[in-house]
Amino acid sequence: MIEEIRRIKPRVRADIEVRLQRVNQGSMLVVRRAGGESVPLTAIGYFAFLQMDGETRLSEIEERIEHRFEGAGVDVHHLCRLIEQLQDKGLLFEDERAVRARQALEEIGILARREDSSPPSDVMQNRYNDDVSALVHAGFAALVGSEFTRAMVKFREASEAMPRSMRLARLVDVVERISLGDQRIADDPWVGIERMVEQAIDQRICPACGGQLRQTTTDAYRCEDCSGEFHK
Numbered sequence: 167m168i169e170e171i172r173r174i175k176p177r178v179r180a181d182i183e184v185r186l187q188r189v190n191q192g193s194m195l196v197v198r199r200a201g202g203e204s205v206p207l208t209a210i211g212y213f214a215f216l217q218m219d220g221e222t223r224l225s226e227i228e229e230r231i232e233h234r235f236e237g238a239g240v241d242v243h244h245l246c247r248l249i250e251q252l253q254d255k256g257l258l259f260e261d262e263r264a265v266r267a268r269q270a271l272e273e274i275g276i277l278a279r280r281e282d283s284s285p286p287s288d289v290m291q292n293r294y295n296d297d298v299s300a301l302v303h304a305g306f307a308a309l310v311g312s313e314f315t316r317a318m319v320k321f322r323e324a325s326e327a328m329p330r331s332m333r334l335a336r337l338v339d340v341v342e343r344i345s346l347g348d349q350r351i352a353d354d355p356w357v358g359i360e361r362m363v364e365q366a367i368d369q370r371i372c373p374a375c376g377g378q379l380r381q382t383t384t385d386a387y388r389c390e391d392c393s394g395e396f397h398k
């Protein structure tokens with residue numbers, strides 16, 4: 167995920183106020199939109215904030231910080247956290263679909279796993295699964311970077327590579343529904359189900375019992391174990 171996060175190019179909104187706010191021991195910088203909630207920034211955080219112009223990659227911002235404040239130890243993890251704080255308060259220019267996708271995924275309990283060391287449990291073990299895991303990470307990073315279409319492409323590739331993963335089917339379903347303007351994803355228990363059924367039929371696996379499907383006509387299939395009939 168980290169490599170993917172490095173390539174994103176956050177862009178701060180134009181209508182942001184920067185203020186010095188008095189606190190007990192002195193003052194600190196805060197940024198906010200008129201009437202909105204403030205995000206406190208450290209000096210280096212502000213230095214990073216100023217460079218979020220939608221053109222500069224996070225990796226370049228990281229390098230400039232290292233160059234300017236040698237040994238400060240500010241890395242992509244810090245920058246990512248800063249971006250999430252700014253996003254939370256609506257301070258970044260974003261694709262609305264990416265914002266909705268992050269919210270909807272959180273609401274249905276599918277969260278990005280940032281640490282490279284803890285990939286999703288259904289996406290582990292071998293090289294092939296590492297590739298799928300990389301696609302999922304790329305998709306989540308794209309959502310952080312507000313690149314909605316890229317996220318959708320990456321999640322689809324991951325789901326196609328691992329058609330029996332319910333988690334991936336749900337991921338794709340959520341972003342596809344958002345791209346179609348669906349407003350009520352979180353309270354729909356069917357998210358991902360149709361996609362799973364289709365993918366199972368593609369693999370000639372019975373979506374009901376897991377048995378073997380046999381094609382009966384052009385678009386009809388029959389399960390040899392449970393006798394279920396499926397159309398596609």
Ligand SMILES: [Zn+2]
Nearest residue numbers: 372375389392
């Ligand atoms: Zn069956």
